[in-house]
Amino acid sequence: MSNSAVLKNGLTLALIAAVCSGLVAVTYALTRDKIEDNRKAYLEQKLKPALSGVFFEGDVTESVVTLAAPHGLPGNDDAMIYRVYASGEPVAALFIVTARNGYSGPIRLLLGVDMNGTVTGLRILEHRETPGLGDKIDEDKSDWVQQFPGRSLGDPAIDGWQIRNDGGEFDQLTGATVTPRAVINAVRDTLIYFAENKEQVFAMQEDKAQ
Numbered sequence: 151m152s153n154s155a156v157l158k159n160g161l162t163l164a165l166i167a168a169v170c171s172g173l174v175a176v177t178y179a180l181t182r183d184k185i186e187d188n189r190k191a192y193l194e195q196k197l198k199p200a201l202s203g204v205f206f207e208g209d210v211t212e213s214v215v216t217l218a219a220p221h222g223l224p225g226n227d228d229a230m231i232y233r234v235y236a237s238g239e240p241v242a243a244l245f246i247v248t249a250r251n252g253y254s255g256p257i258r259l260l261l262g263v264d265m266n267g268t269v270t271g272l273r274i275l276e277h278r279e280t281p282g283l284g285d286k287i288d289e290d291k292s293d294w295v296q297q298f299p300g301r302s303l304g305d306p307a308i309d310g311w312q313i314r315n316d317g318g319e320f321d322q323l324t325g326a327t328v329t330p331r332a333v334i335n336a337v338r339d340t341l342i343y344f345a346e347n348k349e350q351v352f353a354m355q356e357d358k359a360q
């Protein structure tokens with residue numbers, strides 16, 4: 151092949167590559183906002199069930215803080231706190247924390263707490279517990295998580311934050327005591343953190359927009 155033919159082929163390839171990159175960039179620009187809107191809508195849908203009975207304004211996803219471990223909340227993973235407001239005043243906080251000692255590993259959970267320290271909802275976001283045993287913590291599998299809304303550090307008193315088998319006030323799961331112990335401990339410790347750090351929770355600098 152002559153030098154000029156090589157040059158021509160090279161230029162043609164470079165042009166094709168440039169056009170393709172341009173197309174990718176334009177597609178990305180056109181879909182970015184839509185993807186972000188969808189991501190937010192999905193997250194809102196996931197978070198809202200943990201805010202039962204709370205009147206709030208704006209998007210739940212608006213004011214989030216990510217805390218790297220060690221952060222004083224349960225778990226060695228990042229913890230997240232969504233601050234929830236009405237008329238500019240804090241009305242609740244949503245915590246995403248990790249219960250470390252599940253039967254099959256960490257359990258990621260979402261806990262809503264109002265300003266009185268009362269649980270407004272509990273959802274299990276991720277777990278690897280055994281189907282038919284520990285997986286009943288999942289609200290699709292049983293109503294086990296429904297015993298938490300309305301509870302607070304005073305209700306029951308601190309000794310009551312255990313399964314009935316251990317002398318506490320919460321139901322265990324048939325054939326599975328490890329899983330519920332892990333979740334109850336994480337809920338209790340999150341409530342303790344909120345009681346001790348309420349002002350800081352709402353004063354923390356929120357994450358920068360991505």
Ligand SMILES: Cc1cc2nc3c(=O)[nH]c(=O)nc-3n(C[C@H](O)[C@H](O)[C@H](O)COP(=O)(O)O)c2cc1C
Nearest residue numbers: 253254279280281283284285325326327328329330
């Ligand atoms: C294959 C297998 C899977 C299990 N999965 C779970 C589980 O997901 N969650 C759990 O709490 N216990 C699970 N268990 C049972 C625990 O070992 C059970 O909580 C324990 O035997 C009873 O604990 P206790 O002595 O506190 O009553 C599993 C046991 C086996 C053999």
